[in-house]
Amino acid sequence: MDTKKKILDVALALFSEKGYGNVYVGQIAEGVGIKAPSLYKHYKSKQDIFNAILDEMRERYNQKAADLNMNGNDILMDSEVYKNASEDDLVKMGTGLFLFFLHDEYECKFRKMLTLEQFSDKELADLFSKQYFDDPLKYQSGMLQLLIMQGKLKGDDADIMALQFFSPIYLLMTVCDRQPRREKECLQKLEKHIRQFSRIYKGEDK
Amino acid sequence: MDTKKKILDVALALFSEKGYGNVYVGQIAEGVGIKAPSLYKHYKSKQDIFNAILDEMRERYNQKAADLNMNGNDILMDSEVYKNASEDDLVKMGTGLFLFFLHDEYECKFRKMLTLEQFSDKELADLFSKQYFDDPLKYQSGMLQLLIMQGKLKGDDADIMALQFFSPIYLLMTVCDRQPRREKECLQKLEKHIRQFSRIYKGEDK
DNA sequence: ATTGACGGCTAATTCAAATTAGCTTATAAT
DNA sequence: ATTATAAGCTAATTTGAATTAGCCGTCAAT
Numbered sequence: 196m197d198t199k200k201k202i203l204d205v206a207l208a209l210f211s212e213k214g215y216g217n218v219y220v221g222q223i224a225e226g227v228g229i230k231a232p233s234l235y236k237h238y239k240s241k242q243d244i245f246n247a248i249l250d251e252m253r254e255r256y257n258q259k260a261a262d263l264n265m266n267g268n269d270i271l272m273d274s275e276v277y278k279n280a281s282e283d284d285l286v287k288m289g290t291g292l293f294l295f296f297l298h299d300e301y302e303c304k305f306r307k308m309l310t311l312e313q314f315s316d317k318e319l320a321d322l323f324s325k326q327y328f329d330d331p332l333k334y335q336s337g338m339l340q341l342l343i344m345q346g347k348l349k350g351d352d353a354d355i356m357a358l359q360f361f362s363p364i365y366l367l368m369t370v371c372d373r374q375p376r377r378e379k380e381c382l383q384k385l386e387k388h389i390r391q392f393s394r395i396y397k398g399e400d401k
Numbered sequence: 402m403d404t405k406k407k408i409l410d411v412a413l414a415l416f417s418e419k420g421y422g423n424v425y426v427g428q429i430a431e432g433v434g435i436k437a438p439s440l441y442k443h444y445k446s447k448q449d450i451f452n453a454i455l456d457e458m459r460e461r462y463n464q465k466a467a468d469l470n471m472n473g474n475d476i477l478m479d480s481e482v483y484k485n486a487s488e489d490d491l492v493k494m495g496t497g498l499f500l501f502f503l504h505d506e507y508e509c510k511f512r513k514m515l516t517l518e519q520f521s522d523k524e525l526a527d528l529f530s531k532q533y534f535d536d537p538l539k540y541q542s543g544m545l546q547l548l549i550m551q552g553k554l555k556g557d558d559a560d561i562m563a564l565q566f567f568s569p570i571y572l573l574m575t576v577c578d579r580q581p582r583r584e585k586e587c588l589q590k591l592e593k594h595i596r597q598f599s600r601i602y603k604g605e606d607k
Numbered sequence: 608a609t610t611g612a613c614g615g616c617t618a619a620t621t622c623a624a625a626t627t628a629g630c631t632t633a634t635a636a637t
Numbered sequence: 638a639t640t641a642t643a644a645g646c647t648a649a650t651t652t653g654a655a656t657t658a659g660c661c662g663t664c665a666a667t
Contacts, residue, residue, distance in 0.1 A: 198644080212520050216422030219624060229645070235626070236644050311517055313579050314418050320579040328576055355593045362568035370534055373519045373526040387561045395601055404614075425654060435615070441656070442614050 199237045201227050203251060206244050211307035215245055215315075252305045256326060263334065282393045289389045290382065293364060297371055297378070307372060327365065332357045348396045356396065363388045405443045407433050409457060412450045417513035421451055421521075455528075458511045462532060469540065488599045495595045496588065499570055503577055503584070513578060533571065538563045554602045562602065569594045 205226035209218040220241050224231040238244045296302045306327065313323045336357035342348045350356050367381040367388075411432035415424040426447050430437040444450045502508045512533065519529045542563035548554040556562050573587040573594075 214420050214422060214517065214521070216420060217521070220626090221624075230647080231624085232626075232628095232647085233645055239626095241625070307520060311420065311520065314513060314517065315420070315423070324576055324580055324583075328572065352593065352597065355590070355597050358569050358572075358590060358594060359565060359597070362572045363564050366534065366564075366568045366571060370530055374530055377530075384561070384564060387558065388564060391558065391561050391565070426656085427654075436617080437654090438617085438656075438658095439615055445656095447655070 198227065198229070202234060202237055202244060203248055207248050207301075207304050207308065210245065210248070211304040211311070214311040248308070252301075252309075253322075255301060260330070282390055285393050286386050286389045289364065290385060293368065293382070293385055297368055303372070310369075310372075331361055331365075335361055349398065350396050360389075360392055404433065404435070408440060408443055408450060409454055413454050413507075413510050413514065416451065416454070417510040417517070420514075420517040454514070458507075458515075459528075461507060466536070488596055491599050492592050492595045495570065496591060499574065499588070499591055503574055509578070516575075516578075537567055537571075541567055555604065556602050566595075566598055 202223060206218070206223045209222055209226065220234055221231045223244070224234050227234075234244075238247065296306075309319060309323045309326070312319050314320065332354070336353045339348065339350070339356050339360070340353040343350055343353060348356075364385060367385050371378050371381050408429060412424070412429045415428055415432065426440055427437045429450070430440050433440075440450070444453060502512075515525060515529045515532070518525050520526065538560070542559045545554065545556070545562050545566070546559040549556055549559060554562075570591060573591050577584050577587050
């Protein structure tokens with residue numbers, strides 16, 4: 196198997212739990228199953244490993260974003276979920292997304308790693324906000340806008356609606372990230388939140 | 402001035418920006434204006450400094466919590482704000498609270514430090530969730546419950562309402578923590594969120 | 608005035624982590 | 638068959654951070 200790649204995997208796992216400064220190259224090497232000096236056949240420094248992880252993260256993210264733009268809006272909007280847009284469907288979609296981001300190996304570890312490094316560098320701070328705040332809100336705002344235009348939902352500020360839809364989901368995810376044992380509880384809250392959100396914006400509003 | 406106390410201040414400032422593992426005792430000493438070995442006249446190790454900060458944080462937090470329980474609910478609920486509970490009043494209160502937590506020196510630094518250490522230790526994870534998720538939600542849920550009973554708001558699940566009220570506020574605060582330049586933008590979003598929340602739960606609901 | 612503790616300093620010490628040097632083996636291309 | 642390269646290893650080396658040792662001045666209490 197590809198040692199160079201495995202180094203990144205192991206390093207990411209460690210960085211995401213302890214943070215860059217608390218991880219030693221010896222630990223990375225041990226996880227890979229080689230000795231520390233051998234790491235330098237593949238990367239020229241510990242920092243270099245970190246940078247490679249960041250590059251990988253950015254690449255995956257851009258890939259996913261491109262996919263969403265190509266397929267996302269059109270397909271999602273034409274899908275049966277949105278044709279009926281029942282409360283149950285929204286819950287199913289929200290829960291699915293939540294569980295994916297919570298459990299997907301890369302999503303989860305990237306998120307934790309960025310969480311731990313977000314204050315150490317302006318570039319990382321910007322990346323964090325983009326990936327876990329601005330982009331999700333932009334995307335969901337677009338979705339809600341569409342649902343409003345289709346008459347499925349009522350509301351006049353899709354941005355704020357997106358904020359109100361997304362924030363609890365994100366917050367619940369951070370709780371699970373640090374206290375995995377609370378996942379069931381968080382899933383229940385998530386469902387209640389989505390149902391309530393859906394009910395609120397279905398009928399009324401000025 | 403009290404050196405022992407100043408060490409904690411400087412260390413907290415550093416830990417909250419770089420994380421424990423990336424701070425050197427020499428940096429702490431430099432910030433205090435003494436040499437590194439002199440630190441050991443006051444604390445027996447770097448870890449000991451960290452623990453002292455944690456103790457201080459817990460103490461302040463418990464103090465504040467006690468204050469709130471003594472005065473909080475009664476006084477708040479009898480206050481003019483809640484007598485009228487106009488949308489503007491809610492915005493004013495929400496914004497005030499937001500700015501306090503965002504700018505208060507200790508609140509801000511404790512929050513950032515815990516953010517960076519939350520995965521390193523189960524105890525810290527629990528502390529984080531308690532202070533920035535469970536307790537705020539409990540408190541606000543109680544407030545909302547009262548407002549509902551007084552007929553000021555409509556709704557049947559104060560817990561979920563609290564989640565929907567609190568999550569955007571918290572999320573906006575984390576954005577400001579890592580990108581202070583976005584404070585104005587976040588404050589605008591905060592205001593819109595509170596106004597919308599207030600309007601939603603004022604009249605309707607099933 | 609003496610004494611002792613408090614808090615500072617410089618100079619060691621210790622220790623561990625990152626990185627480099629240089630040797631070895633396997634394998635794949637010439 | 639030879640050779641070059643890739644990728645591993647052990648044994649240094651370097652570095653630098655945490656901590657300890659031991660000295661000194663101040664000041665408050667005896």
